[in-house]
Amino acid sequence: MQAFWRDTVEFLPILMSGVALTIIVTIGSLLLSTTLGLVWALMRVSGIGVLTGFSAGLINVIRGIPIIVLLFYLYFVMPELGLTLTALQAAILGLGIAYSAYQAENFRAGIEAIDKGQIEAAQAIGMGWWQTMRRVVLPQAVKIVLPPYGNIMIMMLKDSSQASTITVAELALQGKLIASSTFKNTSVFTLVALMYLTMSIPLILLVRHFEKRAGQK
Amino acid sequence: MIELANVHKSFGKVEVLKGITASVEKGEVVCIVGPSGSGKSTILRCINGLESYDSGDILVEGARVDRNAPSIVAIRTQVSMVFQRFNLFPHRTALENVIEGPIFVKKEPRAAALERGRALLAQVGLSDKIETYPPQLSGGQQQRVAIARALAMEPKAILFDEPTSALDPELVGDVLSVMRKLADDGMTMVVVTHEMGFARDVADRVLFIDGGVIVEQGPAKSVLNQPQHARTQDFLRRVLHPL
Numbered sequence: 509m510q511a512f513w514r515d516t517v518e519f520l521p522i523l524m525s526g527v528a529l530t531i532i533v534t535i536g537s538l539l540l541s542t543t544l545g546l547v548w549a550l551m552r553v554s555g556i557g558v559l560t561g562f563s564a565g566l567i568n569v570i571r572g573i574p575i576i577v578l579l580f581y582l583y584f585v586m587p588e589l590g591l592t593l594t595a596l597q598a599a600i601l602g603l604g605i606a607y608s609a610y611q612a613e614n615f616r617a618g619i620e621a622i623d624k625g626q627i628e629a630a631q632a633i634g635m636g637w638w639q640t641m642r643r644v645v646l647p648q649a650v651k652i653v654l655p656p657y658g659n660i661m662i663m664m665l666k667d668s669s670q671a672s673t674i675t676v677a678e679l680a681l682q683g684k685l686i687a688s689s690t691f692k693n694t695s696v697f698t699l700v701a702l703m704y705l706t707m708s709i710p711l712i713l714l715v716r717h718f719e720k721r722a723g724q725k
Numbered sequence: 726m727i728e729l730a731n732v733h734k735s736f737g738k739v740e741v742l743k744g745i746t747a748s749v750e751k752g753e754v755v756c757i758v759g760p761s762g763s764g765k766s767t768i769l770r771c772i773n774g775l776e777s778y779d780s781g782d783i784l785v786e787g788a789r790v791d792r793n794a795p796s797i798v799a800i801r802t803q804v805s806m807v808f809q810r811f812n813l814f815p816h817r818t819a820l821e822n823v824i825e826g827p828i829f830v831k832k833e834p835r836a837a838a839l840e841r842g843r844a845l846l847a848q849v850g851l852s853d854k855i856e857t858y859p860p861q862l863s864g865g866q867q868q869r870v871a872i873a874r875a876l877a878m879e880p881k882a883i884l885f886d887e888p889t890s891a892l893d894p895e896l897v898g899d900v901l902s903v904m905r906k907l908a909d910d911g912m913t914m915v916v917v918t919h920e921m922g923f924a925r926d927v928a929d930r931v932l933f934i935d936g937g938v939i940v941e942q943g944p945a946k947s948v949l950n951q952p953q954h955a956r957t958q959d960f961l962r963r964v965l966h967p968l
Binding site: 628629632633643648 | 774798808831
C-alpha cells in the first residue's frame with residue numbers, strides 16, 4: 509500500500525497531463541457530436557425525402573464502422589487524400605462523427621415523442637417548420653433527451669481512450685507509457701481506472717438529476 | 726368569408742369528404758353536427774390547412790387554401806383554431822401561450838402583446854392564472870386559455886374542433902359561456918360540437934354531416950327542432966335521448 513502511495517505521488521503529475529487531454533477530447537467530440545447529431549435528427553424528421561434518406565443512410569454507415577477504424581481512417585488515410593490532421597484534431601473529429609449517430613437517434617426519439625397536437629397547435633397559429641421546432645418541439649424534447657444524453661457523455665468520456673490508438677497522449681496512453689517504462693502495472697492502471705471513475709462520478713450524478721427531473725412531469 | 730366548393734378528401738381508400746359545399750358569412754356562427762367519423766373535424770382541419778384536400782376549392786376571404794403554399798401562413802393567422810385536446814404548450818405559462826403567436830408569428834412588440842394577452846385571459850376569466858403552467862390547470866381552464874390564444878391572433882374567424890368533448894361535464898359550461906360571449910360579440914365561428922343545446926341557442930346555422938356529405942342544413946332551430954331528413958332525426962334522437 510505504501511508503495512502505491514509513493515507511485516501515486518510520482519505518477520500523478522504525468523497522468524494529470526493525460527487527464528487534460530482526455531477532457532479536451534471528450535468536450536470537443538461532445539460538442540461536435542451534439543451539433544452533427546442535431547443536424548442529422550432534424551434532417552431525418554424534416555419530411556423531405558432526400559434529406560430523410562441521406563440522414564438515415566449516413567447514420568447507418570457511421571454506426572456500422574468501429575470508432576477505432578474511423579480514427580485510423582482520419583489520421584492515416586486522410587493525409588494521403590491531402591488532408592493532414594493533428595492527432596488531437598483527428599480524435600475529436602472521429603469520436604464526434606462516430607457519436608453523432610447515437611446522438612441523432614436519441615434526438616429523433618425525443619422529437620418524435622412530442623404529441624402531434626403540439627405541432628398542429630403551432631401550425632395553427634401560423635408557425636413554419638423551423639419555428640415550430642425551435643419554439644415548441646425542441647424545448648419539450650430536451651427533457652426527454654437529457655437522461656440518455658448524460659449516458660452518452662459517460663460513454664464518450666471512456667471512449668476518448670480510443671484516441672490513444674492514434675497517439676493522443678490522453679490518460680490511457682499516458683498510463684500505458686508509464687507502465688511499460690516502470691513495470692509498475694498494478695499501481696499505474698489502478699490509478700488510471702480511479703481517475704476515469706472520478707471523472708465519471710459527476711456525470712453519473714448529472715444523469716440521475718436529469719432522470720429525476722424528467723420523472724417529475 | 727369561408728367558402729367550400731365540392732371538397733373531396735380521402736384517407737387512403739376511405740373517402741371521408743364526398744363533395745362538401747358550404748359557406749360561412751362574416752359574423753355567422755355555424756355548428757357542424759353529425760355522428761363520429763362523418764368528416765366533421767376533417768372539414769375544419771382542411772379550412773386552415775392542417776389537412777390537405779384532394780379536389781374542390783376552399784377559399785378564406787377569397788384566398789385559396791393550399792397547405793403547401795406560403796400563403797397558408799396568412800390564412801392561419803386569420804383563422805384560428807381551438808382543439809378538442811387543447812394542445813397548449815406545456816412548457817409555457819398561460820400568458821406565454823397566449824402571446825406566442827402575436828410575438829413570434831405576427832412580430833408584434835412584446836409590451837403590446839403582453840398587455841393584450843393579460844386582457845384576453847381576463848376576458849376568459851383567468852386573470853389569476855396568468856403565470857400558471859397548463860398541466861396545473863383544469864381542462865376547462867386549459868380550453869379557455871386555448872380560446873384566449875386563438876383570440877390573440879386577432880382572427881377573422883375561429884374554428885372549434887369539439888372544444889368541450891374532452892372536458893368533465895361540470896367544466897363544459899364555463900367554456901360554452903365564453904364561446905357564447907364571443908358569438909354575441911360578432912365573432913365568426915365554425916364549431917364542431919355534440920352540444921345540441923349550444924348549437925340550438927347560439928348557432929345561426931347548423932350543418933348536419935353524415936358519411937362525408939351534408940345531409941341537411943339550415944337555421945339552427947329548424948334543423949334541430951324539425952329535422953327533415955330521416956338520418957338527422959335518427960341522430961338527434963340518439964344524442965338527445967341516449968337511453
